Amino acid sequence: MKRIVVFASGGGTNAENLIRYFNGKPNARVVQVLSNNPQAKVLDRAKALEVSAVSFNRVAFSNTDDVLNILKAIKPDLIVLAGFLWKIPENIIKTFPNKLVNIHPALLPKYGGKGMYGMHVHEAVVANKEKETGITIHYVNEHYDEGAVIFQAKCDVLPSDSADDVAAKIHELEMEHFPKVVEGLLKE
Numbered sequence: 001m002k003r004i005v006v007f008a009s010g011g012g013t014n015a016e017n018l019i020r021y022f023n024g025k026p027n028a029r030v031v032q033v034l035s036n037n038p039q040a041k042v043l044d045r046a047k048a049l050e051v052s053a054v055s056f057n058r059v060a061f062s063n064t065d066d067v068l069n070i071l072k073a074i075k076p077d078l079i080v081l082a083g084f085l086w087k088i089p090e091n092i093i094k095t096f097p098n099k100l101v102n103i104h105p106a107l108l109p110k111y112g113g114k115g116m117y118g119m120h121v122h123e124a125v126v127a128n129k130e131k132e133t134g135i136t137i138h139y140v141n142e143h144y145d146e147g148a149v150i151f152q153a154k155c156d157v158l159p160s161d162s163a164d165d166v167a168a169k170i171h172e173l174e175m176e177h178f179p180k181v182v183e184g185l186l187k188e
Helices: 013-023 041-048 058-063 066-074 090-095 118-127 163-187
Strands: 002-008 028-035 052-055 078-081 100-104 132-139 149-156
Touching: 002 013, 002 041, 002 066, 002 163, 013 028, 013 041, 013 163, 028 041, 028 066, 041 052, 058 066, 066 090, 078 163, 100 163, 118 163, 132 163, 149 163
Parallel strands: 002 028, 002 078, 028 052, 078 100
Antiparallel strands: 100 132, 132 149
16 A cells, blocks of 8 residues: 655645545555644644644754654655645655655746745736646655656636636646646556
């Protein structure tokens, strides 16, 4: 059985989608959700789906090996960032090379980097009158949104689209593609 750990900071719709997708699969399962936000809805979503969910603080994540030791104990086959907003510490990246993936709500390298997440991205896409946007699933390295691209999916941005309209289109792409791409990575 392949073991997936999900890191998330907020609502957790992508995490829930991954948990539900893999609940019906015999070869892989989301076994742990970790969050830097003790109030994050993702923790409730995970617990409701009977997946262990734990929050941690910045000291445990960045200044000690506490979170790293949790991961080592789990021995994940893949660590998936699903709306996780903190930069991953080097000790985790080095311990799990090519096992950390992230989903970003734009076509990287456009609209990536520190501070470019969620509605910030969609507002920038609309403000710059982009004709298309999409999602990027990529490996995680020591820099925000600069790891090797694994997969991209595109959607049109209409002149009449608001940032909320773009967010809805991106959400559809995430729900459709993220679990399938994660599943494909587990088969490699």
